[in-house]
Amino acid sequence: MTLSDPHLWWYISRASALLAWALLTLSVVWGILLSTRLLRRVDNPSWLQDIHRFVSGLGIIMVLLHMVTLMLDGWLHLSFAQVLLPWGSSYRPLPVALGVIAFYLLIAVQGSSMIMHRLPRKFWKAVHYASYATVVLVSFHAGLAGTDVGSPGYRILAYTLIGLTAAATVVRIAVSNRARAATKAEVWVPPRDRSPRVSPPEIDARRMIVTSTGFVAENVLHLRLAPLDRRDLPVWYPGAHITLNLPSGLERQYSLCGDPGDRGHYDIAVLLTENSAGGSLLIHESVVQGSKLTVSSPLNHFELEPARDYLFIAGGIGITPIKAMIESLPAARSWRLIYVGRSRRTMAFAKELEKRYPARVLIHASDEHHARLAFDQLKVSDTTEVYCCGPESLLASVSEAVPVGRLHVERFVPVTREAGIPNHEFRVRFSRNKRELTVGAEENMLDVLEAGGMPVLGSCRKGVCGTCEVRVLDGTPEHLDSVLSDQEKDQLGVMYPCVSRARSAELVLDL
Numbered sequence: 001m002t003l004s005d006p007h008l009w010w011y012i013s014r015a016s017a018l019l020a021w022a023l024l025t026l027s028v029v030w031g032i033l034l035s036t037r038l039l040r041r042v043d044n045p046s047w048l049q050d051i052h053r054f055v056s057g058l059g060i061i062m063v064l065l066h067m068v069t070l071m072l073d074g075w076l077h078l079s080f081a082q083v084l085l086p087w088g089s090s091y092r093p094l095p096v097a098l099g100v101i102a103f104y105l106l107i108a109v110q111g112s113s114m115i116m117h118r119l120p121r122k123f124w125k126a127v128h129y130a131s132y133a134t135v136v137l138v139s140f141h142a143g144l145a146g147t148d149v150g151s152p153g154y155r156i157l158a159y160t161l162i163g164l165t166a167a168a169t170v171v172r173i174a175v176s177n178r179a180r181a182a183t184k185a186e187v188w189v190p191p192r193d194r195s196p197r198v199s200p201p202e203i204d205a206r207r208m209i210v211t212s213t214g215f216v217a218e219n220v221l222h223l224r225l226a227p228l229d230r231r232d233l234p235v236w237y238p239g240a241h242i243t244l245n246l247p248s249g250l251e252r253q254y255s256l257c258g259d260p261g262d263r264g265h266y267d268i269a270v271l272l273t274e275n276s277a278g279g280s281l282l283i284h285e286s287v288v289q290g291s292k293l294t295v296s297s298p299l300n301h302f303e304l305e306p307a308r309d310y311l312f313i314a315g316g317i318g319i320t321p322i323k324a325m326i327e328s329l330p331a332a333r334s335w336r337l338i339y340v341g342r343s344r345r346t347m348a349f350a351k352e353l354e355k356r357y358p359a360r361v362l363i364h365a366s367d368e369h370h371a372r373l374a375f376d377q378l379k380v381s382d383t384t385e386v387y388c389c390g391p392e393s394l395l396a397s398v399s400e401a402v403p404v405g406r407l408h409v410e411r412f413v414p415v416t417r418e419a420g421i422p423n424h425e426f427r428v429r430f431s432r433n434k435r436e437l438t439v440g441a442e443e444n445m446l447d448v449l450e451a452g453g454m455p456v457l458g459s460c461r462k463g464v465c466g467t468c469e470v471r472v473l474d475g476t477p478e479h480l481d482s483v484l485s486d487q488e489k490d491q492l493g494v495m496y497p498c499v500s501r502a503r504s505a506e507l508v509l510d511l
Protein backbone atom coordinates (compact mmCIF):
# COMPACT_ATOMS: atom_id res chain seq x y z
CA MET A 1 0.00 0.00 0.00
CA THR A 2 1.35 3.46 -0.95
CA LEU A 3 0.18 7.02 -0.39
CA SER A 4 -1.13 7.07 -3.93
CA ASP A 5 -3.15 3.91 -3.38
CA PRO A 6 -6.77 4.88 -4.08
CA HIS A 7 -7.87 2.57 -1.24
CA LEU A 8 -5.62 4.21 1.36
CA TRP A 9 -8.44 6.03 3.20
CA TRP A 10 -10.62 2.94 3.00
CA TYR A 11 -7.88 0.90 4.71
CA ILE A 12 -7.43 3.51 7.43
CA SER A 13 -11.16 3.88 7.86
CA ARG A 14 -11.69 0.14 8.29
CA ALA A 15 -8.68 -0.30 10.58
CA SER A 16 -9.69 2.61 12.82
CA ALA A 17 -13.29 1.34 12.91
CA LEU A 18 -12.23 -2.13 14.04
CA LEU A 19 -9.79 -0.69 16.55
CA ALA A 20 -12.47 1.62 17.90
CA TRP A 21 -14.86 -1.32 18.30
CA ALA A 22 -12.20 -3.36 20.09
CA LEU A 23 -11.21 -0.49 22.40
CA LEU A 24 -14.79 0.42 23.28
CA THR A 25 -15.56 -3.22 24.05
CA LEU A 26 -12.43 -3.46 26.18
CA SER A 27 -13.36 -0.28 27.99
CA VAL A 28 -16.85 -1.58 28.78
CA VAL A 29 -15.49 -4.96 29.92
CA TRP A 30 -12.91 -3.20 32.09
CA GLY A 31 -15.61 -0.94 33.50
CA ILE A 32 -17.75 -3.97 34.39
CA LEU A 33 -14.84 -5.61 36.18
CA LEU A 34 -14.19 -2.37 38.07
CA SER A 35 -17.81 -1.79 39.02
CA THR A 36 -18.14 -5.36 40.28
CA ARG A 37 -14.87 -4.72 42.17
CA LEU A 38 -13.42 -7.96 40.86
CA LEU A 39 -10.30 -6.11 39.76
CA ARG A 40 -9.92 -4.36 43.09
CA ARG A 41 -8.75 -7.53 44.74
CA VAL A 42 -5.48 -7.45 42.81
CA ASP A 43 -4.30 -3.92 43.23
CA ASN A 44 -5.25 -0.35 43.94
CA PRO A 45 -8.21 0.93 42.01
CA SER A 46 -6.64 4.23 40.94
CA TRP A 47 -4.47 3.00 38.13
CA LEU A 48 -7.12 0.52 37.10
CA GLN A 49 -9.46 3.45 36.56
CA ASP A 50 -6.72 5.33 34.74
CA ILE A 51 -6.50 2.41 32.29
CA HIS A 52 -10.29 2.47 31.85
CA ARG A 53 -10.14 6.18 31.01
CA PHE A 54 -7.14 5.73 28.72
CA VAL A 55 -8.72 2.88 26.72
CA SER A 56 -12.02 4.71 26.25
CA GLY A 57 -10.17 7.93 25.27
CA LEU A 58 -8.19 5.98 22.67
CA GLY A 59 -11.45 4.45 21.42
CA ILE A 60 -12.90 7.91 20.83
CA ILE A 61 -9.77 8.97 18.92
CA MET A 62 -10.20 5.92 16.68
CA VAL A 63 -13.88 6.77 16.16
CA LEU A 64 -12.93 10.32 15.10
CA LEU A 65 -10.25 8.96 12.76
CA HIS A 66 -12.84 6.60 11.28
CA MET A 67 -15.24 9.47 10.65
CA VAL A 68 -12.62 11.74 9.08
CA THR A 69 -11.29 9.04 6.77
CA LEU A 70 -14.84 8.19 5.68
CA MET A 71 -15.07 11.73 4.36
CA LEU A 72 -11.72 11.39 2.60
CA ASP A 73 -12.54 8.05 0.99
CA GLY A 74 -12.91 8.66 -2.73
CA TRP A 75 -15.49 5.91 -3.19
CA LEU A 76 -17.93 6.88 -0.42
CA HIS A 77 -17.39 10.63 -0.66
CA LEU A 78 -19.46 11.34 2.43
CA SER A 79 -20.01 14.96 3.39
CA PHE A 80 -19.65 16.41 6.89
CA ALA A 81 -23.42 16.35 7.37
CA GLN A 82 -23.71 12.77 6.12
CA VAL A 83 -21.18 11.61 8.70
CA LEU A 84 -22.67 13.56 11.58
CA LEU A 85 -26.40 13.24 10.96
CA PRO A 86 -28.26 9.98 11.47
CA TRP A 87 -29.90 8.96 8.20
CA GLY A 88 -27.89 11.65 6.44
CA SER A 89 -26.12 9.05 4.32
CA SER A 90 -27.64 7.31 1.33
CA TYR A 91 -25.14 4.43 1.81
CA ARG A 92 -26.77 1.81 4.05
CA PRO A 93 -28.73 4.51 5.92
CA LEU A 94 -29.85 2.42 8.94
CA PRO A 95 -26.49 0.85 9.84
CA VAL A 96 -24.75 4.21 9.36
CA ALA A 97 -27.38 5.91 11.52
CA LEU A 98 -26.70 3.37 14.31
CA GLY A 99 -23.04 4.31 14.16
CA VAL A 100 -23.81 8.04 14.32
CA ILE A 101 -26.13 7.54 17.31
CA ALA A 102 -23.43 5.45 19.01
CA PHE A 103 -21.00 8.32 18.45
CA TYR A 104 -23.26 10.81 20.25
CA LEU A 105 -23.85 8.39 23.11
CA LEU A 106 -20.11 7.97 23.37
CA ILE A 107 -19.60 11.72 23.55
CA ALA A 108 -22.24 11.94 26.30
CA VAL A 109 -20.59 9.14 28.32
CA GLN A 110 -17.10 10.57 27.94
CA GLY A 111 -18.18 14.19 28.51
CA SER A 112 -20.11 13.31 31.66
CA SER A 113 -17.14 11.33 32.95
CA MET A 114 -14.90 14.36 32.53
CA ILE A 115 -17.17 16.42 34.79
CA MET A 116 -18.49 13.55 36.90
CA HIS A 117 -17.57 15.27 40.17
CA ARG A 118 -19.80 18.18 39.29
CA LEU A 119 -22.75 15.96 38.46
CA PRO A 120 -25.13 14.12 40.79
CA ARG A 121 -23.72 10.58 41.03
CA LYS A 122 -27.01 8.97 40.02
CA PHE A 123 -27.18 11.10 36.89
CA TRP A 124 -23.58 10.30 35.96
CA LYS A 125 -24.22 6.59 36.48
CA ALA A 126 -27.35 6.68 34.35
CA VAL A 127 -25.44 8.36 31.51
CA HIS A 128 -22.57 5.92 31.96
CA TYR A 129 -24.90 2.99 31.43
CA ALA A 130 -25.32 4.29 27.88
CA SER A 131 -21.90 2.80 27.17
CA TYR A 132 -23.57 -0.66 27.05
CA ALA A 133 -25.96 0.63 24.40
CA THR A 134 -23.00 2.17 22.59
CA VAL A 135 -21.20 -1.15 22.27
CA VAL A 136 -24.35 -2.89 21.05
CA LEU A 137 -25.00 -0.15 18.46
CA VAL A 138 -21.37 -0.22 17.35
CA SER A 139 -21.58 -4.01 16.92
CA PHE A 140 -24.63 -3.70 14.65
CA HIS A 141 -23.09 -0.77 12.82
CA ALA A 142 -19.87 -2.69 12.20
CA GLY A 143 -21.70 -5.86 11.19
CA LEU A 144 -24.12 -4.20 8.79
CA ALA A 145 -22.20 -1.26 7.36
CA GLY A 146 -18.74 -2.77 6.93
CA THR A 147 -17.58 -3.59 3.44
CA ASP A 148 -15.45 -6.56 4.54
CA VAL A 149 -17.91 -8.24 6.87
CA GLY A 150 -17.60 -11.70 5.43
CA SER A 151 -13.82 -11.98 5.72
CA PRO A 152 -12.40 -14.59 8.15
CA GLY A 153 -10.36 -11.98 10.05
CA TYR A 154 -13.43 -9.87 10.55
CA ARG A 155 -15.42 -12.83 11.79
CA ILE A 156 -12.77 -13.82 14.32
CA LEU A 157 -12.62 -10.28 15.68
CA ALA A 158 -16.39 -9.94 15.80
CA TYR A 159 -16.87 -13.25 17.62
CA THR A 160 -14.11 -12.38 20.09
CA LEU A 161 -15.53 -8.95 20.91
CA ILE A 162 -19.11 -10.13 21.20
CA GLY A 163 -17.95 -13.10 23.32
CA LEU A 164 -15.98 -10.79 25.62
CA THR A 165 -18.94 -8.49 26.12
CA ALA A 166 -21.23 -11.44 26.85
CA ALA A 167 -18.75 -12.97 29.33
CA ALA A 168 -18.33 -9.68 31.19
CA THR A 169 -22.10 -9.28 31.40
CA VAL A 170 -22.45 -12.79 32.84
CA VAL A 171 -19.71 -12.00 35.39
CA ARG A 172 -21.51 -8.84 36.38
CA ILE A 173 -24.79 -10.65 36.96
CA ALA A 174 -23.06 -13.50 38.82
CA VAL A 175 -21.16 -11.15 41.13
CA SER A 176 -24.27 -9.12 41.89
CA ASN A 177 -26.13 -12.29 42.86
CA ARG A 178 -23.22 -13.46 44.94
CA ALA A 179 -23.04 -10.16 46.77
CA ARG A 180 -26.72 -10.33 47.51
CA ALA A 181 -26.32 -13.74 49.00
CA ALA A 182 -23.41 -12.35 51.06
CA THR A 183 -21.75 -15.69 51.14
CA LYS A 184 -18.41 -16.28 52.68
CA ALA A 185 -15.50 -15.78 50.37
CA GLU A 186 -11.93 -16.77 49.99
CA VAL A 187 -9.13 -14.86 51.65
CA TRP A 188 -8.64 -11.49 50.04
CA VAL A 189 -5.30 -9.76 50.14
CA PRO A 190 -5.88 -6.02 50.26
CA PRO A 191 -3.40 -3.55 48.82
CA ARG A 192 -0.50 -2.99 51.17
CA ASP A 193 1.20 0.27 51.81
CA ARG A 194 3.23 -0.56 54.85
CA SER A 195 6.75 -0.60 53.68
CA PRO A 196 8.43 1.58 52.85
CA ARG A 197 6.30 4.21 54.50
CA VAL A 198 6.34 7.82 53.53
CA SER A 199 9.05 9.33 55.65
CA PRO A 200 8.03 12.66 57.14
CA PRO A 201 10.26 14.93 55.06
CA GLU A 202 8.61 13.53 51.93
CA ILE A 203 5.13 14.43 53.09
CA ASP A 204 3.75 16.61 50.38
CA ALA A 205 1.51 19.52 51.28
CA ARG A 206 -0.75 20.89 48.58
CA ARG A 207 -3.08 23.81 48.27
CA MET A 208 -6.62 22.58 47.87
CA ILE A 209 -9.99 24.19 47.41
CA VAL A 210 -13.21 23.20 49.13
CA THR A 211 -15.54 22.27 46.28
CA SER A 212 -18.58 21.43 48.38
CA THR A 213 -19.77 21.34 51.97
CA GLY A 214 -22.84 19.88 53.61
CA PHE A 215 -24.03 18.35 56.86
CA VAL A 216 -24.13 14.55 56.88
CA ALA A 217 -25.44 14.46 60.47
CA GLU A 218 -26.07 16.88 63.29
CA ASN A 219 -22.81 18.78 63.84
CA VAL A 220 -20.96 16.70 61.26
CA LEU A 221 -19.81 18.74 58.29
CA HIS A 222 -18.75 16.96 55.10
CA LEU A 223 -16.04 18.67 53.04
CA ARG A 224 -14.91 17.76 49.57
CA LEU A 225 -11.49 19.10 48.59
CA ALA A 226 -9.87 19.28 45.17
CA PRO A 227 -6.25 20.20 44.35
CA LEU A 228 -5.80 23.73 43.00
CA ASP A 229 -3.17 22.52 40.53
CA ARG A 230 -5.61 19.85 39.20
CA ARG A 231 -2.90 17.19 39.30
CA ASP A 232 -3.91 13.70 40.43
CA LEU A 233 -3.85 13.22 44.19
CA PRO A 234 -1.54 10.59 45.68
CA VAL A 235 -2.84 7.03 45.87
CA TRP A 236 -4.29 6.28 49.31
CA TYR A 237 -5.79 3.26 51.01
CA PRO A 238 -8.75 3.04 53.40
CA GLY A 239 -7.84 4.01 56.95
CA ALA A 240 -5.65 6.90 55.76
CA HIS A 241 -5.96 10.40 57.17
CA ILE A 242 -4.89 13.82 55.97
CA THR A 243 -3.76 16.82 57.96
CA LEU A 244 -5.48 20.15 57.40
CA ASN A 245 -3.28 23.16 58.05
CA LEU A 246 -5.80 25.72 59.21
CA PRO A 247 -5.34 29.46 58.69
CA SER A 248 -4.97 29.94 62.46
CA GLY A 249 -1.83 27.78 62.39
CA LEU A 250 -3.61 24.77 63.91
CA GLU A 251 -3.19 21.35 62.32
CA ARG A 252 -5.95 18.79 62.45
CA GLN A 253 -6.13 15.22 61.18
CA TYR A 254 -9.21 13.78 59.49
CA SER A 255 -9.79 10.30 58.10
CA LEU A 256 -10.61 10.08 54.42
CA CYS A 257 -14.11 8.75 53.91
CA GLY A 258 -14.50 8.88 50.13
CA ASP A 259 -13.62 6.52 47.32
CA PRO A 260 -9.91 5.57 47.28
CA GLY A 261 -10.19 5.26 43.50
CA ASP A 262 -11.04 8.94 43.16
CA ARG A 263 -7.75 10.72 42.43
CA GLY A 264 -9.43 14.09 42.06
CA HIS A 265 -10.83 14.67 45.55
CA TYR A 266 -10.51 14.07 49.24
CA ASP A 267 -13.68 13.64 51.29
CA ILE A 268 -13.67 14.20 55.02
CA ALA A 269 -16.31 14.65 57.71
CA VAL A 270 -15.62 17.01 60.62
CA LEU A 271 -17.44 16.65 63.92
CA LEU A 272 -17.91 19.86 65.90
CA THR A 273 -16.53 18.73 69.24
CA GLU A 274 -17.97 20.08 72.45
CA ASN A 275 -14.73 21.37 73.86
CA SER A 276 -13.13 22.26 70.57
CA ALA A 277 -9.65 23.73 70.99
CA GLY A 278 -10.34 25.72 67.85
CA GLY A 279 -9.92 23.18 65.05
CA SER A 280 -13.41 21.84 64.42
CA LEU A 281 -15.02 25.12 65.52
CA LEU A 282 -12.95 27.07 63.02
CA ILE A 283 -13.79 24.63 60.23
CA HIS A 284 -17.51 24.71 61.00
CA GLU A 285 -17.62 28.49 61.30
CA SER A 286 -15.32 29.66 58.55
CA VAL A 287 -14.67 26.95 55.95
CA VAL A 288 -17.09 27.32 53.05
CA GLN A 289 -17.23 26.30 49.41
CA GLY A 290 -14.28 28.04 47.73
CA SER A 291 -12.10 28.16 50.87
CA LYS A 292 -8.47 27.26 50.24
CA LEU A 293 -6.49 25.09 52.62
CA THR A 294 -3.08 23.48 52.77
CA VAL A 295 -3.48 19.73 53.04
CA SER A 296 -0.85 17.05 53.66
CA SER A 297 -0.56 13.79 51.71
CA PRO A 298 -2.42 10.89 53.31
CA LEU A 299 -0.77 8.84 56.04
CA ASN A 300 -2.08 5.47 57.06
CA HIS A 301 -1.68 3.67 60.37
CA PHE A 302 -4.99 1.83 60.22
CA GLU A 303 -4.75 -0.39 57.18
CA LEU A 304 -6.82 -3.42 56.29
CA GLU A 305 -4.99 -6.67 56.83
CA PRO A 306 -5.73 -9.75 54.70
CA ALA A 307 -8.68 -11.61 56.20
CA ARG A 308 -11.47 -14.00 55.39
CA ASP A 309 -14.08 -11.98 57.33
CA TYR A 310 -14.19 -8.50 58.74
CA LEU A 311 -16.10 -7.07 61.66
CA PHE A 312 -16.14 -3.28 61.67
CA ILE A 313 -17.14 -1.42 64.81
CA ALA A 314 -17.57 2.33 64.63
CA GLY A 315 -18.55 4.82 67.28
CA GLY A 316 -19.79 8.26 66.22
CA ILE A 317 -17.40 10.02 63.87
CA GLY A 318 -15.21 6.90 63.93
CA ILE A 319 -17.35 5.76 60.99
CA THR A 320 -15.24 7.81 58.55
CA PRO A 321 -12.26 5.46 58.00
CA ILE A 322 -14.56 2.44 58.35
CA LYS A 323 -16.80 3.73 55.55
CA ALA A 324 -13.81 3.97 53.20
CA MET A 325 -12.81 0.41 54.16
CA ILE A 326 -16.27 -0.99 53.50
CA GLU A 327 -16.48 0.69 50.13
CA SER A 328 -13.09 -0.59 49.04
CA LEU A 329 -13.92 -4.25 49.66
CA PRO A 330 -14.83 -6.54 46.77
CA ALA A 331 -18.58 -6.96 46.56
CA ALA A 332 -18.51 -10.59 47.72
CA ARG A 333 -16.32 -10.01 50.77
CA SER A 334 -17.82 -11.16 54.04
CA TRP A 335 -18.16 -8.30 56.53
CA ARG A 336 -20.44 -6.83 59.18
CA LEU A 337 -20.65 -3.37 60.68
CA ILE A 338 -21.75 -2.45 64.17
CA TYR A 339 -22.25 1.30 64.29
CA VAL A 340 -23.02 2.87 67.66
CA GLY A 341 -23.92 6.44 68.53
CA ARG A 342 -26.08 8.65 70.68
CA SER A 343 -28.83 9.09 68.14
CA ARG A 344 -29.31 8.49 64.43
CA ARG A 345 -29.42 12.27 64.05
CA THR A 346 -25.78 12.47 65.05
CA MET A 347 -24.54 9.40 63.17
CA ALA A 348 -22.96 10.33 59.87
CA PHE A 349 -23.72 8.07 56.88
CA ALA A 350 -25.92 5.77 59.05
CA LYS A 351 -28.95 6.00 56.80
CA GLU A 352 -26.91 5.55 53.64
CA LEU A 353 -25.01 2.50 54.94
CA GLU A 354 -28.11 0.85 56.36
CA LYS A 355 -29.92 1.34 53.08
CA ARG A 356 -27.10 0.00 50.94
CA TYR A 357 -26.17 -2.95 53.14
CA PRO A 358 -29.30 -3.81 55.15
CA ALA A 359 -28.17 -7.37 55.92
CA ARG A 360 -24.72 -6.39 57.12
CA VAL A 361 -25.16 -3.17 59.08
CA LEU A 362 -26.37 -2.98 62.67
CA ILE A 363 -27.12 0.54 63.89
CA HIS A 364 -27.31 0.95 67.65
CA ALA A 365 -28.51 4.42 68.63
CA SER A 366 -28.58 4.94 72.41
CA ASP A 367 -31.81 6.92 72.33
CA GLU A 368 -33.62 3.92 70.80
CA HIS A 369 -32.42 1.34 73.32
CA HIS A 370 -32.57 1.06 77.08
CA ALA A 371 -29.48 -1.05 77.36
CA ARG A 372 -25.99 -0.50 76.01
CA LEU A 373 -24.69 -2.91 73.44
CA ALA A 374 -23.09 -5.82 75.30
CA PHE A 375 -19.67 -6.08 73.67
CA ASP A 376 -18.59 -8.66 76.25
CA GLN A 377 -20.93 -11.09 74.48
CA LEU A 378 -19.47 -10.34 71.08
CA LYS A 379 -18.71 -13.52 69.16
CA VAL A 380 -15.69 -13.25 66.90
CA SER A 381 -14.76 -16.25 64.80
CA ASP A 382 -11.15 -17.34 64.28
CA THR A 383 -11.19 -16.02 60.74
CA THR A 384 -12.41 -12.53 61.60
CA GLU A 385 -10.30 -9.39 61.83
CA VAL A 386 -11.92 -6.61 63.86
CA TYR A 387 -11.48 -2.94 62.96
CA CYS A 388 -12.67 -0.45 65.51
CA CYS A 389 -12.63 3.34 65.53
CA GLY A 390 -14.42 5.56 68.00
CA PRO A 391 -14.27 7.00 71.50
CA GLU A 392 -12.01 5.49 74.13
CA SER A 393 -14.88 3.86 76.06
CA LEU A 394 -15.88 1.91 72.93
CA LEU A 395 -12.32 0.84 72.20
CA ALA A 396 -11.92 -0.33 75.79
CA SER A 397 -15.11 -2.45 75.67
CA VAL A 398 -14.20 -3.99 72.33
CA SER A 399 -10.62 -4.73 73.33
CA GLU A 400 -11.90 -6.81 76.26
CA ALA A 401 -13.93 -8.97 73.88
CA VAL A 402 -11.56 -9.41 70.96
CA PRO A 403 -8.31 -11.37 71.16
CA VAL A 404 -5.16 -9.30 70.88
CA GLY A 405 -3.73 -9.51 67.40
CA ARG A 406 -7.11 -9.61 65.71
CA LEU A 407 -8.18 -6.15 66.88
CA HIS A 408 -7.10 -3.07 64.93
CA VAL A 409 -7.99 0.30 66.37
CA GLU A 410 -7.67 3.94 65.54
CA ARG A 411 -7.86 6.51 68.30
CA PHE A 412 -8.93 10.15 68.31
CA VAL A 413 -7.24 10.87 71.61
CA PRO A 414 -4.06 9.40 73.09
CA VAL A 415 -4.23 6.76 75.77
CA THR A 416 -2.53 7.73 78.99
CA ARG A 417 0.66 5.70 79.16
CA GLU A 418 3.23 5.62 81.92
CA ALA A 419 6.88 5.07 81.07
CA GLY A 420 8.13 1.72 82.31
CA ILE A 421 11.32 3.32 83.58
CA PRO A 422 12.16 6.78 84.93
CA ASN A 423 13.05 9.36 82.31
CA HIS A 424 16.76 9.47 81.65
CA GLU A 425 19.15 11.21 79.32
CA PHE A 426 19.92 9.34 76.05
CA ARG A 427 21.89 9.84 72.86
CA VAL A 428 20.39 9.81 69.35
CA ARG A 429 22.68 9.06 66.42
CA PHE A 430 21.73 9.53 62.79
CA SER A 431 22.77 6.99 60.19
CA ARG A 432 22.82 9.34 57.23
CA ASN A 433 24.92 12.21 58.50
CA LYS A 434 26.89 10.72 61.43
CA ARG A 435 25.69 13.44 63.76
CA GLU A 436 24.38 12.85 67.25
CA LEU A 437 22.18 14.73 69.70
CA THR A 438 21.47 14.30 73.39
CA VAL A 439 17.94 14.24 74.76
CA GLY A 440 17.88 15.37 78.37
CA ALA A 441 15.73 13.65 80.99
CA GLU A 442 13.27 16.54 80.95
CA GLU A 443 13.40 17.21 77.23
CA ASN A 444 11.02 16.12 74.49
CA MET A 445 12.72 14.01 71.84
CA LEU A 446 10.89 15.60 68.88
CA ASP A 447 11.77 19.11 70.14
CA VAL A 448 15.44 18.11 70.31
CA LEU A 449 15.38 16.64 66.78
CA GLU A 450 13.70 19.74 65.37
CA ALA A 451 16.05 22.11 67.20
CA GLY A 452 18.97 20.07 65.84
CA GLY A 453 17.72 20.63 62.27
CA MET A 454 16.79 17.01 61.61
CA PRO A 455 14.22 16.39 58.86
CA VAL A 456 11.31 15.23 60.98
CA LEU A 457 7.82 16.71 61.11
CA GLY A 458 5.39 16.94 63.99
CA SER A 459 1.67 17.52 63.83
CA CYS A 460 -0.55 16.37 66.70
CA ARG A 461 2.44 16.10 69.12
CA LYS A 462 0.30 13.77 71.21
CA GLY A 463 1.29 10.44 69.72
CA VAL A 464 -1.91 9.93 67.74
CA CYS A 465 -1.46 11.02 64.12
CA GLY A 466 1.78 9.23 63.22
CA THR A 467 3.25 12.19 61.33
CA CYS A 468 6.50 12.21 63.27
CA GLU A 469 7.29 8.55 62.53
CA VAL A 470 11.01 7.73 62.30
CA ARG A 471 12.79 4.45 61.61
CA VAL A 472 14.84 2.96 64.38
CA LEU A 473 17.96 1.11 63.24
CA ASP A 474 19.40 0.32 66.64
CA GLY A 475 18.52 0.72 70.31
CA THR A 476 15.27 0.15 72.19
CA PRO A 477 12.53 2.77 72.09
CA GLU A 478 10.18 3.38 74.99
CA HIS A 479 6.89 3.57 73.11
CA LEU A 480 4.46 6.01 74.70
CA ASP A 481 2.27 6.81 71.70
CA SER A 482 -1.15 5.53 70.65
CA VAL A 483 -0.59 5.16 66.90
CA LEU A 484 0.00 1.41 66.58
CA SER A 485 0.39 -1.47 68.98
CA ASP A 486 3.90 -1.71 70.42
CA GLN A 487 4.29 -5.07 68.73
CA GLU A 488 3.49 -3.58 65.33
CA LYS A 489 5.93 -0.71 65.88
CA ASP A 490 8.71 -3.09 66.81
CA GLN A 491 7.97 -5.28 63.79
CA LEU A 492 8.07 -2.26 61.52
CA GLY A 493 11.07 -0.75 63.35
CA VAL A 494 9.47 2.65 63.90
CA MET A 495 8.81 5.06 66.74
CA TYR A 496 7.01 8.37 67.33
CA PRO A 497 9.35 10.83 69.06
CA CYS A 498 6.70 13.44 69.88
CA VAL A 499 5.89 11.41 73.01
CA SER A 500 8.18 8.38 72.95
CA ARG A 501 11.70 8.10 74.34
CA ALA A 502 14.44 5.50 74.67
CA ARG A 503 14.89 2.61 77.06
CA SER A 504 18.47 2.11 75.92
CA ALA A 505 21.27 4.66 76.38
CA GLU A 506 21.37 5.26 72.64
CA LEU A 507 19.08 5.12 69.61
CA VAL A 508 20.23 5.06 65.98
CA LEU A 509 17.67 6.59 63.62
CA ASP A 510 17.40 6.36 59.85
CA LEU A 511 17.75 10.11 59.37
Ligand code: FES
Pocket residue numbers: 457458459460461462463464465466467468469481483496497498499
Ligand atom coordinates in the same frame (compact mmCIF):
# COMPACT_ATOMS: atom_id res chain seq x y z
S1 FES B 1 3.22 14.25 65.80
FE1 FES B 1 1.45 13.03 65.76
S2 FES B 1 2.24 11.09 66.43
FE2 FES B 1 3.90 12.42 66.65
